[in-house]
Amino acid sequence: MKMKSNASKKRRKYQGGQTLILAVLAVIIIAAAIVFLFDLQNIIRGKIKAQTAVDAAALVGAKWQMNSLNMIGELNIIKACTTIITDMPETASGKYSSNPLWGPNNNDVSCLSEASSLLSQMQVRIGFTGPLIGFGAAQQAAKNNGLNYVDEYCVELAQKYEYLSSEEGDVYYGSDVTIPALYGYSWREPYTEMIRNIMQYSDLDMPTGVAVNMNSCWVSEPLLSSDSNISNNYLSMKSIYTAINANYWCALTGLLREDFGDSKWWGNIELVMNSNSFRYESELLPLGLKYTFSGSGIYNQALDSGALYGPDDANEKIMDNSNTSSGYERPKESDLLHNNYDNEDPYLCDENGEYLYDADNNHIVYDAASYDIEITETGINKLYFINPATGNVVYPGLYTKDTDEYWAPLPRISWTVYDTEFWNPYSDADSDDWKDTWGKYLRKDFKEGYRYYGAVSCAGAIVQPKLISSKWNRLDSKSQDTENDYIGDALEFGGQSSSGGQSINQYASRLKSSEAAMRNGTISDIEVFSLAKSYGRIPVANGEYLTPCSVLMVLPVFERPLIIPVELEKPSDFTPDFKWAAFKREYLPLLGTVSNVDDMPALMAESYPEHWNAGWFSFYHNALVKLNNASWRQQGIDWLETVIDEDTEKTNEDTCNYWPSSGPGTRQAPSIPF
């Protein structure tokens, strides 16, 4: 009896523990779920915060691009005004004189040219300093919106700073601090000093000034070249590595069918320096400008387009003020300066108006010191002088042709113009080209005058939120896992016989995939972009508008910076992913020196231990190891060529771009990657 009683107590004791075990299990599961929710919330909050921060940075950068362009445009206008006013002295009666003796002589024109050069120097200064101010302000905007500085961005900019400020950079920037083309502006020292200040850089400390990466066109930017087409066409594409790791054959159709040969299919990959000529403006947030001496053509084009003065008074113009609400009246047409001015020098001609030329086939200008001009209504004017002995008027039989008989200074004036490599109008909205690009993506067409490519401000950042679930990696390692063991594998017990079992296996497979992403540290990286652009347009006659770049001369017409879709104008080589940039800069050139990809771990550990040991390149290295495996490539080709419908002979490859017509929505976007 006593024995039974003890046994009963013992059994009850065991039974009580059953509930406890279940409760503990439940608590563990609930705790894991709470951790997951906490991390998810952290990631989503981080994404929204990072997006807001890069939006602010891009907008501020574009704002300063706009300010710089407008200031440069104003200086162009000052040149135009100065030129015309200098050449058009007023008489006491308020009319413009037709007597050439009142006008400037050739020496005055030279002085005007020098004045123009000084204004050009100011424009060059703005071209360097304006965007840099924007870059600095963008960093501050990003920080104000919650982003911290990023070591890697700072180091990258510091390296560029070192290159810029050392003799090594002379190859591209020129050893002479004063470049004649820059109108005497010694740009290099103040420019590097500004970058140094933005970085908050000193010899003792690491720089801490850069929170977002922004578009630039550094001449020292490393590029890759190889004698292998596979390297040139594929290895510089980040998405290829993702596709390889995911066995996503559809994105690898071209690569898998390349001729890989027996060994070293990647060729001799080398790091080359960008040898594009220096643009003589800030390489960060570049404005895309040029400085030209061919003055008259630039001015005439702007004049003829109606941008400077319109042919009617129904719209605003740049060089006359029609803003009656501010108390100004648009001048009468006859009072506009350009109507009383022509841009031709008084040249000698014959009595029929045909110009005379010297031995070098140049126009012959008339000698203002020796002759006076008798103005006629025909425009062909007689030259004369007064004989001092007799006081008689003498006609030597020489004629000039000119409307105003003043020296035209325009060919001596330099203008800041748009570089057509950066600035050009979009194709016409009715063209197929338009419909295949912007027209497919956007809700509506651009307003008139806003259809142009130009200077943009692109900001990007990578944020790595601190997540509790990132400790997963440690749990894995404590369970004595090897590289190929995953918790997801252990949960793949569903079998394929039932739909429920298949679902379990799918979830297990996703868990395994997430584990792999956690191990290589990429799952929590938040990569965000933003693109902003300064918009402006030129009002001309009849309420119509021109794009700023349709008039080559930079004019102060930019109104506001706005966010636009990143995918449409993002600079092609721009990436905020410093790990990817380091992979291209450090790993791939080293790969070009070896004949076996398996040699890379030891070589990288020796050459770039910091980045290699931190796992920066494991994702890409694993992909290359996979790609190097001929049987893996064949597996992909086999899948692509497998016939899945005997009747239609449809293969798996045919399904890659399949867009079911019966499905909701239609395939409207073009097949170009974002």
Place this chain on the structure above:
Amino acid sequence: MRKSYRECGQTILESTLSMLLLCLILMGLLQLFHLYVAQMLTDFSAFYTARSRSVGFADYIVERAGKALVVAASGPRSYPEENTSDEGVSSSSTSADEMMLHEYLSGERWLEYQYWSGQNEYGSEWSSRAEVSNTYFTQESSSLNNGLVESTVFFTNYPFPIFDLMDPDRVWFEGTGENTLINATSEVADYSIFYLEE
């Protein structure tokens, strides 16, 4: 002896009931977490839907952008169908999803998840609406003639099967079970109003 026998049965009964209750609570909590995940992703989707619209994307791209961000709360992929092999387009991995979403956004492929268009037993559906609100102007934005984009994103009939156990007819709790609605709204400045035609 009889008393001891009764006690033994009592313990089994208590344990069973406790376990059932615990299981119910556990499952319920997990489904609440599931709903909360869906809510958070829907909030995020609302933000990006509004942002996509604010920079001028066409409606179908705005819709795809919104859908792409709720993939994690959209149930199994129905097209292309998932399988557990490591081959091809149907592989179940985050990287493959990432690639496919990338292509979906650029219009290179079609994707379909069960909760997007009522393909599960509850008929869950995702929809969004992004429109310019002319009634909300800040002092600064009104001077720029720059409005706001307001987006509303919602799942209707989001799965919440724990209530099936408690109420097969789903009449106890309005707004649950078949009627579970998850929605979110967001507002951002409308940039495209300046550079795109009305």
